[in-house]
Amino acid sequence: MRCFVINLERETGRLGWMTTAFRRMGLGFERFSAIDKTALDDDIINRLVLRNHHNWSPGEVACFMSHIAVWRRIAEGSDRHAVVLEDDVYFSRDAADFLSDDAWIPAGVDLIKLETTLNPVLVGRRGGKIKTHRLLPLYSFHNGAATYAISRRLAAQLVTQASRIDRPVDDFLFDMTRHETPCWQLSPAISIQEMFLPDQATTLPSDLEPERLATPRLPRPKVRLTRSEKAIREIRRLLWRILHFPRRAIIPMGAQDRQSGRLAEQMLG
Template sequence: MKCYLINLDRSKDRLAQMDVEFGRLGLSFTRVAAVDGRLLSQGELDAVTAPVRRWEIPMPPGEIGCFLSHKKCLEIIAQGEDDYAAVFEDDIVLSGQAQKILSDSDWIPADADLIKIETFNSVILLGESKKIQGTDCKYARLLSKHLCTGGYIVSRSAAKRMLQFMQQISVPVDNLMFDPQYEMFSSLNIYQIYPAICKQMGFESLIEADRKTLRKQYKHRPSFPGLVVREIVRSYNRSSHILSPTKLWTRITSKKRWLRVSFKP
């Protein structure tokens, strides 16, 4: 299976690290030069951005560049000859299971369009699982939001369909792909591998600073009571797959599971 790595021309340190990371497992990748949103003019940014904002904040240049970089990879895959290919961002760590899973595509379910192979450590809803032979991993339908695009496998046919949703940019690419709030999610058969075989770590996000700046402009800091409530909610969410009556009922009455996808380096 071909692996495509998104990498900015200025991020030579990340490219060197990915050479080491893939090399230690005997894997290779094709570098795809990322689109640097910070180098685009305002006219170029406006030309690709939807007139109606659908996200909580305006799309910063780095976010737009990330979206266009993934779109670039999908265009390559859609025009290629391989049935499946993997896409990675350049700040990931791979698990030992990655070598087996990325070496061939025989294990991939016939109806799979998109397979998320990383974890964001959030609690997610999965369908009935199946073991991937020769590995410690399973796959299951992804039935809830699970953000980030550090690593995923996509079919050639799905790449063609996904590009139809990417003509204009109104939300980050990970929301578009892995958030049921947006229409691409329901149009694809999306699976999740667990434990995940990659995770973003070791590098500071190049677009998170832009997000934080814009969020400060568009959101008011909550009051002290609001901060207390927020921390209580966060604590509950971290264990909600165990404590929530609704989620417990799901576990008892169906083969669906709420769980936190782990990662084993």
């Protein structure tokens, strides 16, 4: 299974980090040259971005454009699935079992979140067991787009849908309240971005997060519903909870080798 690592030309340290990590797993990857925010001017941003509730930073636009470019590459390929990664992730000890091929992915599954950010999410109570992990249906937004498996079919579909950008890439992929494609979560996860590691010294500082935090956010517009629309919405919510009976959980990170950090005992203990 092809693994695409999105990496800026100037981030040679991050590329070295990922090269070492993949070498330890006995795997290779394809570096995908990220679109640099410094190459974007206002005209490009205005053509691509829908100005709604989100006040966009140039880094967020460049990040989304990089993911779209990778999806296009996947859609043009022949593999059933591929994995898209950003260049600042730590891997679990058994990550290679899930990155080497897609034989473990059930038929009909198009999108799997392979990472965790240690934020609470809603997942199904039952899921298919894969070795020591479970593949759970994801029913709420799980932030981050640093490691996910995507099918060739869905990649082609998303390239078309993302002709105009109206929200960040992780929101676009993993907000299940506004998504039509079922999404799945691997638990425990096999990767985590460094910025979400507890008590971890920063060696791979985020290029995007400081800019995102410094950019003022506009309030989300309130949607005004009629009484009948409100009633239908509440009935749908109730039926959804009855049918899916989700549980609130923090997706743990899988056990790591010492070289990757002293994390497993803290998270899973």
